[in-house]
Amino acid sequence: MRNFQTELLPEGAKAFINGKWINASNGKLFEVNDPYNNELLCDVANCDVQDAEIGVAAAKQAFQKWGLETTAKERSAILQKWYQLMVQKEGQLAEILTREQGKPLAEARGEIQYSASFLDWYSAEARRIYGQVVPPPVLNRQHFHVREPIGVVVLITPWNFPSAMLTRKAGAALAAGCTIVAKPAEDTPLSALAVAQIAKEAGLPDGVFNVLPADRENTIEISKFICESQDVDAISFTGSTQVGKILLSQSASTVKRVCLELGGNAPFIVFDTANMEKAINGLFASKFRCSGQTCVCANRIYVHQKIHDQFVEGISKAMSKLVLGHGIDKKVTMGPLINKKAIEHLLNDAISKGAKIVLGGKSKPDTTLFEPTIITDVTPEMEIAHTEIFGPIVAIQKFESEEEVIKRANDTRYGLAGIMSCAEAAFGGVKESGLGREGSIQGIDEFTQWKYMCLNTS
Numbered sequence: 001m002r003n004f005q006t007e008l009l010p011e012g013a014k015a016f017i018n019g020k021w022i023n024a025s026n027g028k029l030f031e032v033n034d035p036y037n038n039e040l041l042c043d044v045a046n047c048d049v050q051d052a053e054i055g056v057a058a059a060k061q062a063f064q065k066w067g068l069e070t071t072a073k074e075r076s077a078i079l080q081k082w083y084q085l086m087v088q089k090e091g092q093l094a095e096i097l098t099r100e101q102g103k104p105l106a107e108a109r110g111e112i113q114y115s116a117s118f119l120d121w122y123s124a125e126a127r128r129i130y131g132q133v134v135p136p137p138v139l140n141r142q143h144f145h146v147r148e149p150i151g152v153v154v155l156i157t158p159w160n161f162p163s164a165m166l167t168r169k170a171g172a173a174l175a176a177g178c179t180i181v182a183k184p185a186e187d188t189p190l191s192a193l194a195v196a197q198i199a200k201e202a203g204l205p206d207g208v209f210n211v212l213p214a215d216r217e218n219t220i221e222i223s224k225f226i227c228e229s230q231d232v233d234a235i236s237f238t239g240s241t242q243v244g245k246i247l248l249s250q251s252a253s254t255v256k257r258v259c260l261e262l263g264g265n266a267p268f269i270v271f272d273t274a275n276m277e278k279a280i281n282g283l284f285a286s287k288f289r290c291s292g293q294t295c296v297c298a299n300r301i302y303v304h305q306k307i308h309d310q311f312v313e314g315i316s317k318a319m320s321k322l323v324l325g326h327g328i329d330k331k332v333t334m335g336p337l338i339n340k341k342a343i344e345h346l347l348n349d350a351i352s353k354g355a356k357i358v359l360g361g362k363s364k365p366d367t368t369l370f371e372p373t374i375i376t377d378v379t380p381e382m383e384i385a386h387t388e389i390f391g392p393i394v395a396i397q398k399f400e401s402e403e404e405v406i407k408r409a410n411d412t413r414y415g416l417a418g419i420m421s422c423a424e425a426a427f428g429g430v431k432e433s434g435l436g437r438e439g440s441i442q443g444i445d446e447f448t449q450w451k452y453m454c455l456n457t458s
Contacts, residue, residue, distance in 0.1 A: 009190065009194060013045060024047045024048065025054070026048055030043070036368065037366065038368075044190075045213055046213070046215050051222075055212050058210055060231050063179040076127050079174060080123040082202035101159060101187070101327075103290050107289070108327065115163040118439070122174070142455040145452055155237075158239050162184060172438070181212060181226070182211045183222060193211055236436075247260070259435060261428055262432065264416030264417055265387070265412050266297065266417055267301075268299075268302065283315060292391045302399045312396065322392075336370075344370075347393060353382050355379075361373045374393075378397045413432045416430075
């Protein structure tokens with residue numbers, strides 16, 4: 001086995017089940033590659049349905065103690081220790097993240113800080129999962145509402161934030177008393193495995209947190225199993241709307257709770273009265289995080305026709321300062337794409353229908369780097385005008401009136417974000433951007449269920 005060398009993966013890139021590092025039952029491996037040049041990082045255990053069954057069984061057994069016999073104070077202490085270890089190991093975690101995902105090292109450090117913040121937040125929230133005393137409608141009764149952990153939870157996490165999306169879900173689930181089987185994206189399993197190692201060091205009991213790496217083909221089969229399994233009580237998924245719909249449909253047979261954080265298509269509107277510097281800085285910050293590969297990136301850029309040329313000139317200057325390269329290089333400010341074929345298709349479609357390239361528009365040979373790109377004269381019949389881009393393309397559309405642009409901005413089946421998220425805020429989508437909320441006190445709701453109790457006091 002060829003392994004990415006780090007002390008956070010002491011047993012190599014194996015599966016982590018019931019507190020132990022184990023090989024996949026089938027003995028098979030799959031490759032994790034550097035997204036910059038496709039060079040091999042390591043071979044990873046390629047889990048299948050049999051391993052998923054073992055992982056779910058371990059989580060179910062561990063729930064009897066973690067969910068039913070561990071106090072909120074005890075869970076809080078472990079989450080706080082986990083947070084502290086994440087902070088201490090920030091540099092190591094950031095390097096792993098950059099190697100497998102590609103984002104610049106400084107940005108990777110930011111993600112690790114963001115990841116740790118959820119453990120810190122939910123270490124406190126674990127002790128504040130309150131119930132209710134309800135006034136009864138008749139004498140000689142007492143009514144109570146209490147919140148109980150929902151049970152075994154499967155977390156399916158994406159490649160663009162492989163650490164943060166895991167801790168955002170896991171922090172809330174563990175605080176509530178649930179146990180976990182995590183299924184990381186096939187492109188970025190190492191971050192999840194490293195987080196599992198730190199959880200073990202923090203004192204999380206065996207079986208409470210399990211990680212199953214798998215390639216794309218096995219992931220499909222594992223996902224189908226967990227949706228249909230009666231031993232899985234809830235699923236939390238971050239990823240594409242297309243896959244979210246499949247999971248929701250497959251979970252209907254067991255009527256399990258499904259929390260979905262799906263695709264977005266955020267509008268960014270610049271009126272002719274806007275502060276130009278703030279508008280440019282705002283777009284730059286919201287568009288180029290993770291090379292434009294986030295569900296909260298601004299996609300549909302609407303600029304008033306009176307200031308269109310001025311805005312294009314300003315954002316061009318800002319974008320020209322981006323430095324492309326391997327994320328491990330400290331000078332680099334924008335790393336590679338996981339998949340550049342999708343944005344190449346969107347760009348080619350737009351150009352064929354009359355859009356004009358103002359800046360960039362090319363990929364770098366022998367890498368997955370793609371130049372920061374601006375296109376203008378974008379019209380509604382172009383795919384890029386209504387499709388989540390997931391890449392560093394600023395596609396600008398002109399508008400004339402406030403009424404017109406508000407109508408166009410709302411003309412979408414997505415509704416996810418206009419701001420960045422944080423541990424203290426509830427994050428989630430409407431329409432086809434998802435179900436449920438993550439972060440804040442609302443994040444606990446996805447992993448608890450209310451129990452009503454009625455006592456006769458006569």
